[in-house]
Structures are given as structure tokens and as C-alpha cells.
Amino acid sequence: MAIATGFAIGIVQIQQTVTSYVAGESAWSRGQTTTIHYLSRYTETGNPTDLATARRWLDIPLGDLAAREAMDLPEPDLEAAEDGFQRGYNHPDDIPGLIWLYRYFSGYPPFRKALDEWRAADRGLRELDAIADRLATEWQHPQPDQQRLASMRERLSLLNEDLGTKATRFRIAMTQASHSLANLLTLASMLFVVGLSLAAWLLGARLVRLLRRSEHRFRAIFEQSSVGILQVARNGVLLDANSASCGILGYSRERLLACRLEQLFPGQRDDPDSPPLTASHHADAQVRELRALKGNGETIWARLTMTEVVDHNGDGPYAIVMLEDISESYRLSNELSYQASHDALTDLLNRRAFEHRLASTLGRARSEHTQHVLCFVDLDRFKAVNDTSGHGAGDQLLRQLAKLIRSGVRDGDVVARLGGDEFGLILENCDLPTARPLAEKLRKSIEQFTFTWEGRQHRIGASVGLAAIDRHAPDISALMRAADIACYSAKRQGRNQVCEAGDQSALALGQPASPDWRLILETALTEGQFRLYGQEIIDTTENAPHRRLEVLLRLAQQDGSLCLPGQFLEPAFQLGLGPALDRWVVEQTLSLLQARQVSESQPPTICHLNLSAASVIDPNFINAVEERLQPHPSLASQLCFEISEDTLVHNLTDAQALIKRLARLGCHLLVDHFGASLNAFSYLKGVPVEAVKIDQAFVTQAASDQTELAKVRAIHDICQSMGIQSMALCVESAETERLLRNLGIHYLQGFLLMAPRPLESLLGTNGRAGVPSG
Structure with a gap:
């Protein structure tokens, strides 16, 4: 005993x-x-x-x-x-x-x-x-x-x-x-x-x-x-309560035992999908965080840990509920979450939160076929305020302008500070003709605003860029670039005005006049004015069974000079010509590989082809690739398609479907510009990707910034653990090359190692296999 x-x-x-x-x-x-x-x-x-x-x-x-x-x-x-x-x-x-x-x-x-x-x-x-x-x-x-x-x-x-x-x-x-x-x-x-x-x-x-x-x-x-403890029957009747629970809930013991559990947590009744607050039918503890109603009418946040107990006396199971007041922790957690998504100076959304809202708006535009407008506002002459009155004046000016901009848009619109003196707006449920007067009104209110600091008055202006958010937009990066180009065009035209994306893009590219990019690009496609160049991707292990080349696109101009992609790709994407350019590059690359295969036996070469976001979501693109590879399926193993991380993240379902179909054909896949997103690695799970190209922003600063070098090392180490190869582009100094080789990066690419050359000369083909010479 x-x-x-x-x-x-x-x-x-x-x-x-x-x-x-x-x-x-x-x-x-x-x-x-x-x-x-x-x-x-x-x-x-x-x-x-x-x-x-x-x-x-x-x-x-x-x-x-x-x-x-x-x-x-x-x-x-x-x-x-x-x-x-x-x-x-x-x-x-x-x-x-x-x-x-x-x-x-x-x-x-x-x-x-x-x-x-x-x-x-x-x-x-x-x-x-x-x-x-x-x-x-x-x-x-x-x-x-x-x-x-x-x-x-x-x-x-x-x-x-x-x-x-x-x-x-x-x-x-x-x-x-x-x-x-x-x-x-x-x-x-x-x-x-x-x-x-x-x-x-x-x-x-x-x-x-x-x-x-x-x-x-x-x-x-x-x-x-000191922790509140309640005994609750399966039907929600309170059987017992200790003093701590009475103190937490603000009830006397008699009043508390007269209540049912759901009366103490009224929000529970309003949520039909939430499981009932009764015994859990199993021995595992349930942890819930709910709003509780105190005896004096106040509400608190409480954490409930509920566990079923079997009563062997025959009264049936009941639940032991441990009750904690987490109101302060909940408040602090909400405050931290708010601080992570808002700009500390202006109390507007920050860039990260703005991009999340933009992605959500773009998703609605695609699924519901609605129209919205992205608006960039870049302040003019703001630097003069900082230079003459100090940064304290500049900060105060930004606070006042944030309130002015917020009051000048509709309640449902999104306003954020993107950094420095730049603001971003999402004008919900309107098209460009409707948004332009709103933008003009906002620009005029900023122009008419007078800022006074220590007796000195300042007047500023604003250059505004607009870009349409509709179902044709490829991704948020393209939208941000389009709005930025429009904003820069407004500055090039004399500042303090509104420009729309597409009508002034050439000004942002530094051209003296706006060319008709649609005519230029469509003519180049039909008359063969594009040229393919290649840049070798060096294997640091020196034992790879393949040679790798990245295929680069150039546009031949009438004077014989070559127009680089930075000048014509953005207009091409805005005009919806991205898939056409991608199909042309695939067709010509396969022609060159086929000619090389027929002409002589050489070590296998893998050609890396960049895909635009529009091609990723275009089902006709993969159909065209499958049709082109059908007569020569062995050529698929000589193609490696590069999809940017941004395209993968914001078009995940379409990108996964495309990658899996390309993988079934035997093509190689990698993710380009990798590492900018904190959750980048989570998107690689279940996707047959063999390599990633580390974002050039990390690589170019690796030799001078230990933090950026640590990021490169971390990306490489995680890739190693996932069985994925790592590549680094923009290797332009001997010190950068040495550091990357010491880290064990598998492949390097950059002007230090080899400048781009005509692709047919790198492949050793006789002629251009259907590509006009020149």
C-alpha cells in the first residue's frame, strides 16, 4: 500500500x-x-x-x-x-x-x-x-x-x-x-x-x-x-475553475461556473469552420489562441491548451483547459509585424509589402480580367531641400507629402514609400484613361504644396509614371520596370509631368525620339536582322562532359552596329513580342546545333536559352518547342532553358508545368538571378532544376563586401545539400574569380573569362544554318 x-x-x-x-x-x-x-x-x-x-x-x-x-x-x-x-x-x-x-x-x-x-x-x-x-x-x-x-x-x-x-x-x-x-x-x-x-x-x-x-x-x-485551469465537460459546461482563471477572466468563482465555455469566447461562435471548444476526442493537446470576454466587458487574447481526460468514475470524458493571458505578447507580435511591413518615417507600406500587394493585384487582374494602374511618383528638386535645410527638413517634408498623397487617392488604393523620395501607388479598378486625371491631380497638389522650414519656403514637383496592370502583364518585375521607365521619361521631358508606359519608353533608353518599336522588331523577325551570340560558361572542376554556352541576342541596325538587349527587350516585352523572340532563338539555335551535328563530330555542347515570363505562361510556346524537337529528339539534351527566379516565384504554377514538360523532353533547366527572395529555395522543391545562377548583385560585390560573399557561400552550400549545381555570372575581376573558385562554385561566366562571340563561330558550323549572314 x-x-x-x-x-x-x-x-x-x-x-x-x-x-x-x-x-x-x-x-x-x-x-x-x-x-x-x-x-x-x-x-x-x-x-x-x-x-x-x-x-x-x-x-x-x-x-x-x-x-x-x-x-x-x-x-x-x-x-x-x-x-x-x-x-x-x-x-x-x-x-x-x-x-x-x-x-x-x-x-x-x-x-x-x-x-x-x-x-x-x-x-x-x-x-x-x-x-x-x-x-x-x-x-x-x-x-x-x-x-x-x-x-x-x-x-x-x-x-x-x-x-x-x-x-x-x-x-x-x-x-x-x-x-x-x-x-x-x-x-x-x-x-x-x-x-x-x-x-x-x-x-x-x-x-x-x-x-x-x-x-x-x-x-x-x-x-x-499561477496559470488558469478550467475543467470543462464535453458539452461546454464549466465543472471547476481555479483562482488564477477567475482573476484572468475577471469573474467571481460562482459567476464563472455559471457560464459555458463558448460564452467566454464569443468570437468562436462567429466562426463556423472553427472546431468546438469541447473535449477533443483524443489525448493530444490542442492549443488555441482566442479573444476572451472578461466580466467587465473588456476583451483579452488568451491561449488555451485543451487536453481530454477520461474519468474512470463513469461521468464521461472532460477537458482540462490551461488558460494564459497573452494580450501583451499578441500586441507585441502585431507591432513587430506592422513594423516589418511599414516604412518607419512615413508610416506607409514599405517596398516589400508593396510588391506583395502588387502581386496580389496582378493575380486578380489575371483571374477576374480586371484593370488597375501602377503609379510611380518621383519627387523633383527634393535634393535641394536636403542640401539647403538639412536631412531633418527632408524627413519632415516626406512625412507631410506622404499624408498629402494618401489624402489625394481613393480609400481602396494602395500607397507605399519605395525608398528615398520615391512613392508607389496601386490605383484599383481603373484603366489608364481614368488614372491619368487622378495622377495629374496628385501632381498638381504636390506642385502647389509649399513646405516651410525655419522660415525658408520650398516648392517641389513630381514626375509620375503610369503602367497598366491587366491580364497581359507578365510579372511584377516587368510592371515595376515599365512604371520606372515612364517616370524616367517624365523627368527627361522636363520633370513635373505625367507619362504612361509605352508612349515614352525610348526617352528612358536615351534615344533622341521615340522609335516605332513594334515596326522595328516585327521587321527584324521577318527579315532576319537578329543575331545570335554566345558566351562560354566555364566549368571550374574541369571534368564536365559538356561544353556550355549562353545564347545572347543582338539586333543588327542599318549602320552595321549591334543594338544590345537592354535597348530592345523591354519594349518587346511591353508589346507582347517576348514569346515570338524566344521561339526565334530556339529555332535558330536548334538549326545551328543540327548543322553542327551533321558537319562534324565534336564534344556535346549545351546551349543556355533565356525565357521571358510571357513565354512561361504561354502554352503555345512549349507546344512549338515540342513540335520543333519531334524530328530530332536527341537535340533536346543540348538545350538548357533559364527561367528567372522572379518569373518562377510570381508564375509558380505555369512555371512548374512548363519545367516538367521540358524535362520530359530531355532538356536541362536552371533558375537565373537566384537568391533575391528569402523563400527562393522553397520554390525549388519538386521542380527538376539542375542548377541555379546566383544573382549578379551578390557576385559583383563578393570581392569587396564580406556580407555579399557570405550570401554567395550560403546559396552554394544549400544548393550542394539539394544536389543542385551553382553558377556565377558577371565575373569581371581576377579576385572575384579566385574567391568563387575557392568557394567551390561549379560554373563561372563573365567578360573576364570570355567576351560574347558569334554563336556559329563558337559552335564551329559552316554558315549560319538559316540565319542571314552579316
């Missing part, structure tokens, strides 16, 4: 200790969330008080970490463990139980799983400590690097999400470990009682007294816990 009683008491002690662990996790979670909040503020303000406050809050989870590491020593340091748990804001009376449970049950699989979830957060906590040190160092400089500060602020936002997820997993795993351990001890107790059933009638009275004492202890734990 002593052993049986020990089992019963052990269950209560374990439940009490596990409850203490969950309560400690609440302080741990609040500590890391508040730390991230103040560190994020510190990235913007540089206020030492914010850093000191962040370190104080960070000491809470670091104390728990120190306690666990002290107990993991070969000879556990119990004093250090106790000190660490005290730093972690654990109640002194709970600390012996915390140490006892860890020492004697850390090897038990369910508890070990919970500890593994706890250890998973160690790296994030140490990174928070390291970020605090780096921020302190950064703010010691007279001019902190805003880019590094923004990068660390973004990393803090990601850490907040990651650590919050790990805290939830720890809480669930600890609750499950409690039930598993309790069930194990209960089973052992039952087996033991069966063995002593013949003697049980002699000791019944004593056992009853022990059970009552155990119940009293459990009730004491139940009432004294």
Missing part, C-alpha cells in the same frame, strides 16, 4: 511539477518576445535603455538555459541549476520539483521529446544574445549601417516566429509527457493493487484517507497555480 500510495502521490507531484514547467515556459515565452520587441526598437532608435531592457528580459530564458546545462553536466551543479531557474522567474517553491523531474525523468521518451523541443530554442536564444552584441557594436559607429540594421530587424522578426513555434511545441510535448507519465504510473498502480486485492479490504480505510489527502494536495496545487 505504501508503494501504491507512492504512485498516487507521484502522479500529483508530477502533474504539479509539469504545471510548474508550463508556467515557467509562459515567463520564458514572454521574456523572448519582449526581448525581440526592445531589440527591434533598438535597431531604429539606438536608445541604450532599449538595449538594457532587452538584456534584462533575455536573462529570463537564458537563466532557464543555464539551469538545464548545469543539470546536464556529468556531475550536476544543483546550486547553479537553482540559480538559473530563479533567473527564469520560476517560483522558489517550484524549483526543487523542476530539478527532481529533470534529473530522474529526462530519459523517459515523452519527457525527453519535450526537452528536445526546449533545446531546439537554444540556438535562437544565443542568436538573440549575439544580435544584441552586434547591435550595440553597430550603434557605436557615428553612422550605423541602416542596411545591416534592417537585416537584423528582419532576422528578429523571423526569430520571433520561430521561437514562438518552439515554445508552443514544448508546451504541447510537456502536457503529453505529463499524461503519458501519469498513465504509466496509473497502470503500474492498478497492477499492483490487483496483486494485493486479497489484502485490500483490511487497508481500505487507510487508503481512502490517503486518497483524500492526495486530493487535498491536488486541490492546493490547483488553486495556487
Whole structure:
């Protein structure tokens, strides 16, 4: 009976200790969330008080970490463990139980799983400590690097999400470990009682007294816990509630027990898709975050951890609900999310959030055939304000203009600050003829605005560029470029005016007059004025079985000079001629490869062909490629199609379908301009891509910027782990080549290694195989 009683008491002690662990996790979670909040503020303000406050809050989870590491020593340091748990804001009376449970049950699989979830957060906590040190160092400089500060602020936002997820997993795993351990001890107790059933009638009275004492202890734990605990029947009726839950919800015990669970969380009733707040029909814990209605009518955000308990007395299952007030954590999380998507100076959307909204608008334009307009506003003579009155005046001017622009558009329109003195607008549900008067009105309001600073008056203007957002737009990059070209055209024509994309694009390209690009390009296609050039892609391992060439397009002009792609590709894309150019390049490249194959036997050559976004979403393009390859299927292995990361991300479904069809033909695939998106690698899963070309923005600065070099190294390492080869273009210095070779980049390309040459000479064909000479 002593052993049986020990089992019963052990269950209560374990439940009490596990409850203490969950309560400690609440302080741990609040500590890391508040730390991230103040560190994020510190990235913007540089206020030492914010850093000191962040370190104080960070000491809470670091104390728990120190306690666990002290107990993991070969000879556990119990004093250090106790000190660490005290730093972690654990109640002194709970600390012996915390140490006892860890020492004697850390090897038990369910508890070990919970500890593994706890250890998973160690790296994030140490990174928070390291970020605090780096921020302190950064703010010691007279001019902190805003880019590094923004990068660390973004990393803090990601850490907040990651650590919050790990805290939830720890809480669930600890609750499950409690039930598993309790069930194990209960089973052992039952087996033991069966063995002593013949003697049980002699000791019944004593056992009853022990059970009552155990119940009293459990009730004491139940009432004294700082976490709210509710017992709820399957139909939602509250069976019991401790004092902490009454305090959190603002009810007396009598009033609280008169309520049903759904009355306390009224938002639950308004969501028909949400599962009911009753026993869960299984032993796994459910974690929900809901808005709770307090007794005084106020609302708070609460975290509910619900677990089903089977009542062996025959009353049916009920749920144990652990209740925590997370209103402050929820507010801080929302504040961090807001800061990540808004410009700190003007309180408008930032560039990243604006591009997300633009992608969403483009998606609606394609699916619903609606029309919208993208608008770029670039301030004129803004630099004069900074030069004459200082950057403080410039900042104040931007704040006032942000309010002016916001008040000058419709409620449903999107306004963002893209950087510097540039603003972006999405004018919803209107076409270019409707948007132009709105843009003119906005330009005039900026022109008429007078800014006064310390007695000095300033007048500025604005150059405005418009681009249509409709179902024909290939992607958001093309839209941004079109609006930027239109805005630049407005500046070239004398500033302070409105231009539409397409009607002044040549001015942005530096031409004296606007050429008829449609006539020029269509004539070039029909009369064979395009030329194919190639640039070799060097294999750094020197043992590749293939030679690789990137195929480049040139336009022959009447004077014999060659027009580079930067001059004619943008007008071609705006006119919808991208697929026609891509089909022409494929046709001529295959003709050259076929002629080379017939003329002589040479090592296999893979020709890299760039695809426009319009070709990716055009089903006729892949049909034309399949038809062209049908007589000569072996040529497919000599083609490698390059799709830009931006095209892949914003046309994911179409791009995946195209890539899979090209792969079935035997063609090679790679992703170009790779690495600009934080989620770039997630789009490669399940796509048969054999290589990526690292974005040239990283490569060109790798020799002079350790951060950019680290990005190149990280992309290469992750590609290695995924079985994908890495390529680097724009290699234009010997130092850059040396660094990239040392990193192990598989392929290099750039003017340092070889300047582009006519493709037929690189392939060694006799003539141009259907391409006019010249």
C-alpha cells in the first residue's frame, strides 16, 4: 500500500511539477518576445535603455538555459541549476520539483521529446544574445549601417516566429509527457493493487484517507497555480475553475461556473469552420489562441491548451483547459509585424509589402480580367531641400507629402514609400484613361504644396509614371520596370509631368525620339536582322562532359552596329513580342546545333536559352518547342532553358508545368538571378532544376563586401545539400574569380573569362544554318 500510495502521490507531484514547467515556459515565452520587441526598437532608435531592457528580459530564458546545462553536466551543479531557474522567474517553491523531474525523468521518451523541443530554442536564444552584441557594436559607429540594421530587424522578426513555434511545441510535448507519465504510473498502480486485492479490504480505510489527502494536495496545487485551469465537460459546461482563471477572466468563482465555455469566447461562435471548444476526442493537446470576454466587458487574447481526460468514475470524458493571458505578447507580435511591413518615417507600406500587394493585384487582374494602374511618383528638386535645410527638413517634408498623397487617392488604393523620395501607388479598378486625371491631380497638389522650414519656403514637383496592370502583364518585375521607365521619361521631358508606359519608353533608353518599336522588331523577325551570340560558361572542376554556352541576342541596325538587349527587350516585352523572340532563338539555335551535328563530330555542347515570363505562361510556346524537337529528339539534351527566379516565384504554377514538360523532353533547366527572395529555395522543391545562377548583385560585390560573399557561400552550400549545381555570372575581376573558385562554385561566366562571340563561330558550323549572314 505504501508503494501504491507512492504512485498516487507521484502522479500529483508530477502533474504539479509539469504545471510548474508550463508556467515557467509562459515567463520564458514572454521574456523572448519582449526581448525581440526592445531589440527591434533598438535597431531604429539606438536608445541604450532599449538595449538594457532587452538584456534584462533575455536573462529570463537564458537563466532557464543555464539551469538545464548545469543539470546536464556529468556531475550536476544543483546550486547553479537553482540559480538559473530563479533567473527564469520560476517560483522558489517550484524549483526543487523542476530539478527532481529533470534529473530522474529526462530519459523517459515523452519527457525527453519535450526537452528536445526546449533545446531546439537554444540556438535562437544565443542568436538573440549575439544580435544584441552586434547591435550595440553597430550603434557605436557615428553612422550605423541602416542596411545591416534592417537585416537584423528582419532576422528578429523571423526569430520571433520561430521561437514562438518552439515554445508552443514544448508546451504541447510537456502536457503529453505529463499524461503519458501519469498513465504509466496509473497502470503500474492498478497492477499492483490487483496483486494485493486479497489484502485490500483490511487497508481500505487507510487508503481512502490517503486518497483524500492526495486530493487535498491536488486541490492546493490547483488553486495556487499561477496559470488558469478550467475543467470543462464535453458539452461546454464549466465543472471547476481555479483562482488564477477567475482573476484572468475577471469573474467571481460562482459567476464563472455559471457560464459555458463558448460564452467566454464569443468570437468562436462567429466562426463556423472553427472546431468546438469541447473535449477533443483524443489525448493530444490542442492549443488555441482566442479573444476572451472578461466580466467587465473588456476583451483579452488568451491561449488555451485543451487536453481530454477520461474519468474512470463513469461521468464521461472532460477537458482540462490551461488558460494564459497573452494580450501583451499578441500586441507585441502585431507591432513587430506592422513594423516589418511599414516604412518607419512615413508610416506607409514599405517596398516589400508593396510588391506583395502588387502581386496580389496582378493575380486578380489575371483571374477576374480586371484593370488597375501602377503609379510611380518621383519627387523633383527634393535634393535641394536636403542640401539647403538639412536631412531633418527632408524627413519632415516626406512625412507631410506622404499624408498629402494618401489624402489625394481613393480609400481602396494602395500607397507605399519605395525608398528615398520615391512613392508607389496601386490605383484599383481603373484603366489608364481614368488614372491619368487622378495622377495629374496628385501632381498638381504636390506642385502647389509649399513646405516651410525655419522660415525658408520650398516648392517641389513630381514626375509620375503610369503602367497598366491587366491580364497581359507578365510579372511584377516587368510592371515595376515599365512604371520606372515612364517616370524616367517624365523627368527627361522636363520633370513635373505625367507619362504612361509605352508612349515614352525610348526617352528612358536615351534615344533622341521615340522609335516605332513594334515596326522595328516585327521587321527584324521577318527579315532576319537578329543575331545570335554566345558566351562560354566555364566549368571550374574541369571534368564536365559538356561544353556550355549562353545564347545572347543582338539586333543588327542599318549602320552595321549591334543594338544590345537592354535597348530592345523591354519594349518587346511591353508589346507582347517576348514569346515570338524566344521561339526565334530556339529555332535558330536548334538549326545551328543540327548543322553542327551533321558537319562534324565534336564534344556535346549545351546551349543556355533565356525565357521571358510571357513565354512561361504561354502554352503555345512549349507546344512549338515540342513540335520543333519531334524530328530530332536527341537535340533536346543540348538545350538548357533559364527561367528567372522572379518569373518562377510570381508564375509558380505555369512555371512548374512548363519545367516538367521540358524535362520530359530531355532538356536541362536552371533558375537565373537566384537568391533575391528569402523563400527562393522553397520554390525549388519538386521542380527538376539542375542548377541555379546566383544573382549578379551578390557576385559583383563578393570581392569587396564580406556580407555579399557570405550570401554567395550560403546559396552554394544549400544548393550542394539539394544536389543542385551553382553558377556565377558577371565575373569581371581576377579576385572575384579566385574567391568563387575557392568557394567551390561549379560554373563561372563573365567578360573576364570570355567576351560574347558569334554563336556559329563558337559552335564551329559552316554558315549560319538559316540565319542571314552579316
